[in-house]
Amino acid sequence: MSVYKMICLDIDGTLLNSKHKITQPVKDSIQKVVTEKNIPIILVSARMPKGIIFLQKELGIAFPIISYSGALILDKKQNILHQEILPSTDVQSIYAAAKKLQAHLSIYKEDTWYIEKNDVWSRQESDITGIRPEIQPFAKLLTQWNSQKTGPNKLLCMAAPEIIQTLKNSLAAKSITSYCSKPTYLEIVPSSASKTNAIKYLANIGSIATKEIMTIGDNYNDIDMLESAGLGIAMGNAPDAVKIHAAAITASNDNDGVAAAIGKYCLR
Template identity: 50%
Template structure:
């Protein structure tokens, strides 16, 4: 197959367990982007700030898919922007506070927290980004005037608390939301219209590429839709079994240059 686009998840896929891109992966990506002239799209639940520095490290100039598809940005121009309605945010926030769960709100290229607790500190160290500390009541008032809301809500707590929160949210039937645990201690909430697949479809139209010409590589549950969608969907060796089952192929783990080996196998 003549592949014309590669979509890469970041955490657990492009990055190893030390949150770094291996030198071999950089070399292979350089060959694909510079020699083969194939666009590599970084696809993540991260905000733009958490992706752009990795793009620079790889010397990639392409659109980025942020917040698992809620936002597509290219050279500071927003191409697609989906947000969560305040009518959903406010009751969600109440449920989260009752369970004593850390809440982070993301909008465009900003990350908001109410305090710099251990969860915010941990996320800051992983992403190299510092959040803006603000009272959410004030933020809600500002967003209400603009008739808008966040692109993403990130909830962080113990795995038992996250399970309880997920159960409560499902019980309330928020049908306009896409809710999933990205790891046992993280629950991510995005608009239901936002998926990695819907964002990739948007870019396929923009680049005039068919889905059969797309390679998608990921490691987690929120990657399953793009792995199934792509002409070639590849799961990382470190992915859960459920993710591996939906893939066309399984590569090595993120600590064993899985991305580089998959791209060498199918493109180079």
């Protein structure tokens, strides 16, 4: 019998192959571990809920999800269990900096994606996620949220790599966490948000110990959950700088790495 009572999966580069699809072997292994071992599969991603829930439906599972790299946690009925928001002063200054550098800025709150206008970057992201953004003037939106003492869960800046790096360097003193999910994407979430904190939140609800959690990921924002789990597994396609933080390495996302890991550690 498996010693693991929760499996936490990153999505892009992990659950999905390079064509953004779930392969049949991965789907089969997930359905098998859920039905035969009664182990919940928690999808953990920088994506918004809409970008996660349709994948749950494809897998035929219904469990809580962790969105925006831990800034938003929903239960299996899509009710908010917990969320973290970005400070309004930081959002305002990042908005100004992105505008000055002519970087695209997307703002995410709960299950809505906001942009000021459609451009090549928003169209690219729509093509990847299958989600369409809502167009709103950011100044008006931020004023409204400020009066309501609320704010967004995540910001996403998209631009050429050199612009992204300049922007990232300018954020060092702010109370946020920023990381590049790819050279042209800068993800920004509250400093209090992390995949690990969100996983611990759900584990506490289910009375699951850290040693009973298995995590699988491929990118820099997965490092914390790889290090803190009972078993952290890096994908074969992960950078070497991520792999060194994992206890084990599985095959790549184009070679059914998730299925191999689940088969080896949970279905044997």
